[in-house]
Amino acid sequence: MNRLAVFFGSDFLYRFRTDPVAVGATVVLGLFVLAAVFAPWLSGMNPHDPAQIDIMNSEIPPVWQDGGAPAFPFGTDAQGRDLLSAILYGLRISITIGIFAVMVQMTLGIVIGLVSGYLGGKVDAFFMRLADIQLSMSTLMLAIVALAVFQAAFGAELFADMAIIMLILVIGIAEWPQYARTIRASVLAERKKEYVEAARVIGLSAPVIMVRHILPNTLSPLLVISTVQVANAIISEAALSFLGLGMPVTKPSLGSLISAGFEYIFSGSWWITTIPAIVLIVLILSINLLGDWLRDVLNPRLYKG
Amino acid sequence: MTFPFTKAAAGALMACAVAFGAGAAGVAPAEAKTLRMAYDADPVSMDPHEQLSGGTLQFSHMVFDPLVRFTRDLAYEPRLAESWEQIDDRTMRFKLREGVTFHSGNPFTAEDVVFTVERLKQSPDFKGLFEPFVGAKAVDDHTVDLITKEPYPLTLTMATYIFPMDKAFYTGTDENGEPKDAVVKHGNSFASRNSSGTGPFVVRSREQGVRLEFGRFADYWDTESPGNVSEIIFTPIKEAPTRVASLLSGGVDFIAPVPPTDLERLGNEADVNLVTMPGTRIITFQMNQDRVDAFKDVRVRQAIVHAINNEGIVEKIMKGFATVAAQQSAEGQAGHVPELTPRYDLEAAKALMAEAGYADGFSVSMMAPNNRYVNDAKIAEAVASMLARINIKVDLTTMPKAQYWPKFDERAADMMMIGWHPDTEDSANYTEFLLMTPDPETGYGQYNSGNYSNPRVDELIVQSQSMVDLDERAKVLQEVERILYEDAAFVPLHWQNLAWAARQGVHIEDVVNVMNFPYLGDLVIED
Numbered sequence: 001m002n003r004l005a006v007f008f009g010s011d012f013l014y015r016f017r018t019d020p021v022a023v024g025a026t027v028v029l030g031l032f033v034l035a036a037v038f039a040p041w042l043s044g045m046n047p048h049d050p051a052q053i054d055i056m057n058s059e060i061p062p063v064w065q066d067g068g069a070p071a072f073p074f075g076t077d078a079q080g081r082d083l084l085s086a087i088l089y090g091l092r093i094s095i096t097i098g099i100f101a102v103m104v105q106m107t108l109g110i111v112i113g114l115v116s117g118y119l120g121g122k123v124d125a126f127f128m129r130l131a132d133i134q135l136s137m138s139t140l141m142l143a144i145v146a147l148a149v150f151q152a153a154f155g156a157e158l159f160a161d162m163a164i165i166m167l168i169l170v171i172g173i174a175e176w177p178q179y180a181r182t183i184r185a186s187v188l189a190e191r192k193k194e195y196v197e198a199a200r201v202i203g204l205s206a207p208v209i210m211v212r213h214i215l216p217n218t219l220s221p222l223l224v225i226s227t228v229q230v231a232n233a234i235i236s237e238a239a240l241s242f243l244g245l246g247m248p249v250t251k252p253s254l255g256s257l258i259s260a261g262f263e264y265i266f267s268g269s270w271w272i273t274t275i276p277a278i279v280l281i282v283l284i285l286s287i288n289l290l291g292d293w294l295r296d297v298l299n300p301r302l303y304k305g
Numbered sequence: 306m307t308f309p310f311t312k313a314a315a316g317a318l319m320a321c322a323v324a325f326g327a328g329a330a331g332v333a334p335a336e337a338k339t340l341r342m343a344y345d346a347d348p349v350s351m352d353p354h355e356q357l358s359g360g361t362l363q364f365s366h367m368v369f370d371p372l373v374r375f376t377r378d379l380a381y382e383p384r385l386a387e388s389w390e391q392i393d394d395r396t397m398r399f400k401l402r403e404g405v406t407f408h409s410g411n412p413f414t415a416e417d418v419v420f421t422v423e424r425l426k427q428s429p430d431f432k433g434l435f436e437p438f439v440g441a442k443a444v445d446d447h448t449v450d451l452i453t454k455e456p457y458p459l460t461l462t463m464a465t466y467i468f469p470m471d472k473a474f475y476t477g478t479d480e481n482g483e484p485k486d487a488v489v490k491h492g493n494s495f496a497s498r499n500s501s502g503t504g505p506f507v508v509r510s511r512e513q514g515v516r517l518e519f520g521r522f523a524d525y526w527d528t529e530s531p532g533n534v535s536e537i538i539f540t541p542i543k544e545a546p547t548r549v550a551s552l553l554s555g556g557v558d559f560i561a562p563v564p565p566t567d568l569e570r571l572g573n574e575a576d577v578n579l580v581t582m583p584g585t586r587i588i589t590f591q592m593n594q595d596r597v598d599a600f601k602d603v604r605v606r607q608a609i610v611h612a613i614n615n616e617g618i619v620e621k622i623m624k625g626f627a628t629v630a631a632q633q634s635a636e637g638q639a640g641h642v643p644e645l646t647p648r649y650d651l652e653a654a655k656a657l658m659a660e661a662g663y664a665d666g667f668s669v670s671m672m673a674p675n676n677r678y679v680n681d682a683k684i685a686e687a688v689a690s691m692l693a694r695i696n697i698k699v700d701l702t703t704m705p706k707a708q709y710w711p712k713f714d715e716r717a718a719d720m721m722m723i724g725w726h727p728d729t730e731d732s733a734n735y736t737e738f739l740l741m742t743p744d745p746e747t748g749y750g751q752y753n754s755g756n757y758s759n760p761r762v763d764e765l766i767v768q769s770q771s772m773v774d775l776d777e778r779a780k781v782l783q784e785v786e787r788i789l790y791e792d793a794a795f796v797p798l799h800w801q802n803l804a805w806a807a808r809q810g811v812h813i814e815d816v817v818n819v820m821n822f823p824y825l826g827d828l829v830i831e832d
Contacts, residue, residue: 050690050699055614058621078622079686157670157702249686250701263546267566 015297025289032283036092043085044071048251054080059269075271077260086252087276091283093253094234097167101233102226104172109179110222114210116180117187128184131177139174139232140239146170147245160248167246171236175229182225186218220298227291231284238280254280338830339536340811342559343548345676346706347517347541351508352496353468354488356710357430357738357751359586359821362728366822367519367537368408369468369502372399372418373461377818379730381461385413385469385503394456395439399464401447405526407471409501415443420472420486422451428488433737433748434466434729437770455771458778462729471501491711505530505826506537514707516540525826532827543676543705549806552577558811558830561823562679563804565626571806580814583628584803584821585635586726587735588678590671590688590796591755597669597719600755604661606793611654612695615647615798618687622680627799632786633725633735635800639775640732640782645790647797654695666696672718673701674709679801685722688796713754721754724801728820732782733769740794741766757794 007013016022035042045052057080061068068075074083112131116124134142147170151159159166190196191214199209234254240246241255242262249260254276261272348364349356365371372386383389386399405413422441425431437459439452451460475486479495487494500508503526506519519537540557542548545564549571551557563571563579571579592600592609599605619627631647634640658664669692673685682703689699702718713721727734742758743750749763765785772778789795803821807813810831816824 050693053690055617055621055687055691078683079690080621155702157700160700160702250689263544263564264566266546266549267570269566 019293021289022293025286028286035088036095039088039092043088044082045085047081047086047089062271074275077272083275086257087279090252090254090257093247094237097237098230098234100168101171102229105175105179105229108176110183113180113183114187117184118191118210131180135177139236142174143170143240144245163247167237171233178225182221183218186221187214190214190217224295224298227287227294231287235284337535338533340534340559341538341557343540343542343551343557344561345543349707350497351500354424354428354431355490355497363822365468367506367825368500368504368508370504372464372467374465395453397451397460399449403447405503406524407501407503408507408522409471409474411471411473413503414446415449417469417472418449419443421467421469424486429490430751433751436747456773457771458773459729459731474501514541530827531829534828534830552806559807559813561805563806565624576809577806578809579806580817581804582819584801586724586801587630587633588724588798588801590720590722593716593719593755595756599663599667602661603792604657605663608654608657608695610793610796611648611650613688613691613796614649616649618684619799622683622687626802630797630799632790634732634786638732639779640786642783642786658695668698669719670700671720672712673703673722674706675703677706678724716754723752733766736766736785762788
């Protein structure tokens, strides 16, 4: 039997197919990812190109309301940007930041977690106290401080150009302890097992044992936190952009779109803030539902007969 | 604590006086009336001469008193000057009010006026306004002469800028060994942290950017003022929707400016007292010719002016709550030329760019404040996208005004936004500050970040300053506007309308005016 057949016949896939919530969440998430990837082909205009924006088109309501225009299905924002295009491009930025930030977290977390768990002693104590210190401060607070300092030190102009990279780094670095602690816990459980002893006896080096032998056995919790963390990273990005420390208004992510439209919510132009907010909520919800389902499936103690 | 009196005793005495005044004697109010107000920003300094801005002058009208002030219909109203007469071509004599005391307890005399005019002439921001003046001369304790270099038509108007400061209080050196009367821009001078004026309110505490508290001055000279506000709590709220929400929820009693997006809603609200009037504050962009060579070419400047759809900005961003401008002088001002009309024409703009050899465009940096003018950041964003259509790529940075003004003084970007309201309501005032050749000696061109320089304009404006025949003077000022229009010396956007809102029972309609200096000393609050 080849590997594909194994996968199709697996318990995992069976449980996926029979769980409508999981299937629904995956379909929604898949649609969002596709929309983000194909944003340039799906959207009516490039919202990042100022030459395509016409102020005379500002605050047009969505097409189903009086005064809506077919060219702008979700209406336009205060500068005349097509909201659908802005959401598609914003989705792109949000998902990119979410995935890359999690990759930064994962890399840092795996390395630190493996090393502390396997070596123990002073190295372990050092990294875990560091994690404790970092966990005692909220991610958002750390990120706000770091971004505000960067913005003040290098000027808003450079900040606008570097915003994506800065957000990825800041959110990535701020959340590594989540990974490090999970991995370390698994490593502590695994390192006393016979197969590790055996590897050591045949003379394998510590890095090889950590990466080839222990790491594959810690993957299932990793998968679960990763889904949750992608959602968290997207939320952090949206929150930072909402506070004006994330993506600039000229290259809006979902958070900056919500923030820009917030001003108009009292005056009737509800769609500028509401539609991106709904998109953000649905995106986060689908990722979280998928994460929850994964946790149930991969955790043998929560076996739901 | 931001009222660090060197004379602690005086401070303590005064606090007692305020407490007693309000409680027992019943100076103005029968009971304590607190006004909680929110503007978009608080004044950058307590020094009335540090920055020539609306915020500073609004503060000055609370803590200080001018010699004369404008009434709502732009007539002159005596304040610290009781009466005045022209005694010769160049001299106007003011009879000062007697029995007026400063917050510090010092009596107000002609010497204080002389001191204030001297200080104004040293202030980098105000010296341009006072350039036509030789100075002030005390005749006796309560008589003072304002002497100009040439016959000057606007002496009385300029007296609205003279807010006498307490000479005794501002004399000497502070704890850092700096002279107390020093005018330091964006610095930490004595005058920027302490104040002693004759005005209706005393600064009780100040935390920059957070909260400013005033108490009514117990010994205020104007006992006939109907004002019954005994305490003001001023909170800056930068976000327009938050400001509106605090008014609606009863968190504050009085807000300004009111964002155009919420005018309709506030107007329909029964509990809100909304007051609007057309204004004369022009909003412009300046194009820095020292930083960008292309801006030296009049065709490029014309192209930029043609590319910017300022009618669209007024209609869409300002919601019609502004008047489209093609020149500086608003209708009714001496220099207004009715034939000058807005120039939006994208094709013409592209043609001009091609003609100047910039068909492929270039990049410029742009800066604008985000809490100074109504919708300033949004206007800048719209202008940036309009310029993208003629291939000018704009790097836009917006920032709060506390950071913006230092940047503006450095001329830190290629295009910078500036709004100007001539507190004199006179056409020449716009050009003196915004477009005359910058000269640190005279103070002309202090806010000319474009470094536009045209000797003919300079000459005409200087000439207008000593013209007493107002019809001839209007012709000269109109010629200036025509030259500026032909030269595309700046990008005119619009004149901003004014709006204030308060809860019902706070009678702001009696104290606001087209200068946007609410005379809060005269404000009446009913329950």
